[in-house]
Amino acid sequence: MLLVNVLRQNPEWVKERLKVKNFSKIELVDEIIALDDERKRLQTEFDNVQSQINTASKTIGMLMAQGKKEEAEGAKAEVASLKPSLEPLKLNTAEVEEKLQKALIQLPNLPNEKVPLGKTPEENEVVREGGAKPILIPDALAHWDLIKKYDLINFETGAKITGSGFPLYKGKGAKLQRALVQYFLDFNTDAGYTEYIPPFMVNEASAYATGQLPDKEGQMYHATEDNFYLIPTAEVPVTNIYRDEILKENDLPLKLTAHSPCFRREAGSFGKDVRGLNRVHQFEKVEIIQIVHPEKSETVLDEMVAHVERLIQSLELPYRILRLCGGDMGFTSAITYDFEVYSAAQERWLEVSSVSNFENYQANRLKCRFKNADGKTQLVHTLNGSSLALPRIMAALLENNQTENGINLPKVLWRYFSAEGI
Template sequence: MLTIKQITENTNAVIRGLEKKHFKNAKETIDQVIAFNDKRRSTQSILDNNLSEVNSISKSIGQLMKEGKKEEAETAKSRVAELKEVNKTLQTEMDQAAEDMQNLLYTIPNVPYDEVPEGVGAEDNVVEKMGGMETELPKDALPHWELTKKYDLIDFDLGVKITGAGFPVYKGKGAQLQRALINFFLDEARKAGYLEIMPPTVVNAASGYGTGQLPDKEGQMYHCEVDDLYLIPTAEVPVTNIYRDVILEEKQLPIKNCAYTQCFRREAGSYGKDVRGLNRLHEFSKVELVRIDKPEHSRQSHKEMLDHVEGLLQKLELPYRILRLCGGDMSFTAALCFDFEVYSEAQKRWLEVSSVSNFDTYQANRLKCRYRSGEKKTELCHTLNGSALALPRIVAALLENNQTPEGIRIPKALVPYTGFEMID
C-alpha cells in the first residue's frame, strides 16, 4: 500500500507511475485519496482544538463554583456538553474519512521503479539475458502430456475423477521427480543462507490484505467461506505475514526465509493450448524465497535472488531467459520484477517458472513491518520474494528437453535426489 507521505510529497511521480502500470483513473483516484486525507486532517485539527477547549473549560468550572459564580459555571457546563456532542460528530466524520481513504488505498497498485520499461503486456517485456544448454530432440519428440502417459508418470484423467481439471496425480517416478526437485530446491536455498519455514497453506483475510492478494486477487483465490479462510496462491503470503505488526532490529536484516508449499489458484478464465498438461494448474508445488531488508540494501538482495534462481536453472541444464517486466505486465504489488522462463523444445514455447520481485515498502506498509535503526527510529522495511522454483513447468521442460530414444535423462544435479539417471 502506498504511504500518504509518498502520495502527498510526490503526487505527480505517483500518478505517472500508476499510469505506467495502466491503472485506470490514476489522477482522479489519487486526488480522492488526498481529499480524504485533507478531510481527516482538518477534522482532526478541529477536534483537537475542541478537546483542548473542553479541558480548559472543565478546569475552570470548579474554580467558578468555589467563587460562587454558579450561573457562569452552569454556562461553562453547557458549553462542555455542547462541545462533546460536536466532538462525537467530528470523531465519526474523521473515522469515516480515514476508513474511506484506507479502502481506496487498498485498490491502488504499487508504483513501478523508473527502470521498469513502458508497455502494455507480455510482448513489451525486455529480454535481459539468455542462457542454458541448447537441446536437440528426436524427430518424433513428444510434449510432456504424452510423455507422462507413455512412462506412467502423471495421470491427468485420474485427477479429474478425484477433484477436477488442473489437479494431476503424480505416480511412481513422476512423484519421485517431484519430491527430488523440492528437496533439491530447499537444499540449495539452505546453502545460500535461507531459513526453511513450513507454514500453513490456509490464511486469514488479514494475511491476504497484508501481502496484497486481497482485494486485488480475491476472485483467483479459493475461499473457505464458513471459516473465512483462503487457500494460499503462494508461500509468499504466510511467510511474509510472519512479520506483520513486527518491529525488527536493524541487525536482524536481511531476513532470508524459504518454504515449500502446495499452492492453489483458481485460474479463472484460463483456456486453450496454454493450459494443457502441466502448463497451468489449480494446485501445484513451489519453493518460495522471501526476504525482509533495509531500503538501502534491497536492490542488492534482489540481485542475489536473481543470481540464485539463475543458478538453479543452470544446474538443471535448462535453456532459459530472464525478462524485465514492463509496467503493464507487472503484478499489482511489485515495484520491479524479473521473470524467468525455460524453453520447452517439444512445445516450441517459453514457459514462465519464476517471478522475482522487489515490493519496496508497499507490502511492509500494509503489514506494518518495520525495523528500528540505531537512533531508535522505526522505518518501513522492504520486502522481496521469488519462486525458486515452481515445479509444474520445470517438470514439463525437464521431461520434454531430456527425452531420448532410450528414455528421459535426469540432469546430473538431480540424480542424487531421484536415485535414478533415466526414466524408461
C-alpha cells in the same frame, strides 16, 4: 499500499508512474488527497474541541477550589455545550478514514524507474539468456505424452477425484516431484534461507496484507464458512509471519524459504497454454522471501535474481530472464524479473519464476517496521521469488532430456532421485 505522504509530495509524478503501469483510474490520486485533507480538517476540529473541553474541565477544578462556584458553573455549561459536537466529529472522521483506505487499496504499487514502458508480455525486456537449447531425438514427444508413456501423472484420475487441473502424481512422477522440492530447499538453505512449513490456508487479513485481496480474489479458492483462503503461493503465509511486528535493525535481513502446494483458479485459461503441466489449479512451489532494510532492497533484488539463475543453471535448462514492462507487472510489485525455461518439444518458453521487489508497499499493509539506530520507526522492504515452481520445470526436464531409452536427469538430482533417470 502506497503512503499518502508520497502522493501529497508529488502527485503529478505519482500519476506518471501509474501510467507506466497502465493504470487507468488516475483521478484516484486527487480523490485520495482530497479525502486526506478532509480527514485532517475533521481531526483538527475534533482536537480543538477536545482541547477546549480539557481546558474548561481544569478551570472548573481550580474555580471550585477557590470557592468561585458561579464561575465554575459557567465553565461546566461550556463543557456541556461542547461535548455533543465530539461524537459527530468522531463518526465523520471514521467515515472519511474508511473512504480513504478503500481508495488507497485501489492504487497499485508504483513501478521502479528501471521498469520499461509497455502494456503486453511481448514488450517485456530480455535481460539475458543462458544455456543451450537441446537437439531432440526424432519423433520427440511433448511432456503430456511422456507422462503417459512413463506413467508419471494421471490427469484423468485427478479430474475424477477433484476436477480438471488437479493432477495425480504417481510412481517416479511423485518421486521426481519430491526430489525437486528437496533439492530446491537444500539449495536455498545452503544460501542462508531459513526453512518454514506454513499453514496452507490464510485468513482475510493475511491475504489483504500481501496484496492478494482485493486484487486477486477471483483467482483464489475461498473456504467461505471459515472465511479462509487457500494460498496461491507460500509468499502469503510466510510474509505474514511479520505482520504487525516492529523489528530491530540488526534483525535485518530476514531470509525465509518454504515449500507449499499452491492453489489458483486460473479462470479464463484455455487452449494450448493449459495442456499437461503448463497450467494447473494445484501445484507445488518453493518460495524465497527477504525482509530487508530499505537501503538494501535493490542490491538484494539483484542477489535473489542471481540465486534463482544459479539454480536454473544447475538444472542444465536453457533459460532467459525478462524485466517485465509496466503493463505486465503484478499489482503489488515495484519491479519484477521473470525466468523462463525453454520447452524443446513445445518449442516455447515457459515461465518458472518471478522475482519481485515490493519496496514498502506490502510492508505498509503488513505494518511491518523496524527501529533504526536513532530509534526512528521505518517500514521494511519485502521481496520474494519462486525458487522454483515445479510443473513447468518438470515439463522442461522431461522434454529436453528424453532419449530413445528413457529420460536422463541433470547430475544435481541424482542423489535425490537416481543416476538412472526415468
